[in-house]
Amino acid sequence: MLQQPAIAIRHLNHAFGKGDLRKSVLHDVNLEIYPGEIVLLTGPSGSGKTTLLSLIGGLRSVQEGSLKVLGQELLGASKKQLVQIRTQIGFIFQEHHLLSCLSAEQNVRMSLRLHDDISMEERTERTVSMLKAVGLGDRMDYYPNNLSGGQKQRVAIARALVSHPKLVLADEPTASLDSKSGRDVVEIIRRLAKEQGCTILLVTHDNRILDIADRIVHMEDGRLAQDMALGNEGEEIKFQAETLINSGRSVRA
């Protein structure tokens, strides 16, 4: 493949704690994800998915191995470089982390504050059109407390995508949603990501998401245990993929 990977990971190890309390949680992780790919990260509770996602997002420092995100090496990166890489990534979490004192519009607009290259006028335009794209054109002045769970998660998606990031990292974005809202949220992420051509890495235990993915990467005990491409293949692969997602869910339950 000629394209540069959006994420390139080589021999990545990670541990928490020191001395006797040191616990190794990622072991020799190797992974490449290419621009435009939608990849699901699955695995049992405690297998290291969130740790891996937070390293890729520049939310933790890389300890050992190589981790390149959008061409930038994060091993040894300065705080300033980590902040810079974070501005190029859209984050969507299970808990939406909206600021309750700000309206939906202000929450979305906030994520453009570090983008000095985008004029005030364009920030307003983008914010309004992104909230319309997630179906909240008539809720822009609402505060989070007056929105449903699914609506709050849609504001969080708008906030993650309004800067047109090249990479979106999502950690169980549908976990707190009912089945219809969960499906809507996933469909919105997929549509907007394909329109904007961005790469998505999504941690999930939710097999309703399966059909939006190009690939499933499965973790066990801090290692990548399986990497499966999905396409228009038959029921057998689909069954295997569902089993992987369910294995994570049943262990967690």
Ligand SMILES: Nc1ncnc2c1ncn2[C@@H]1O[C@H](COP(=O)(O)OP(=O)(O)OP(=O)(O)O)[C@@H](O)[C@H]1O
């Ligand atoms: N800040 C931390 N300090 C110490 N140990 C941690 C910390 N964060 C995670 N761990 C440990 O690292 C391991 C991997 O955790 P991680 O949250 O990455 O797993 P996960 O696959 O995302 O799990 P889940 O599906 O439950 O969210 C677990 O054993 C966890 O207890």
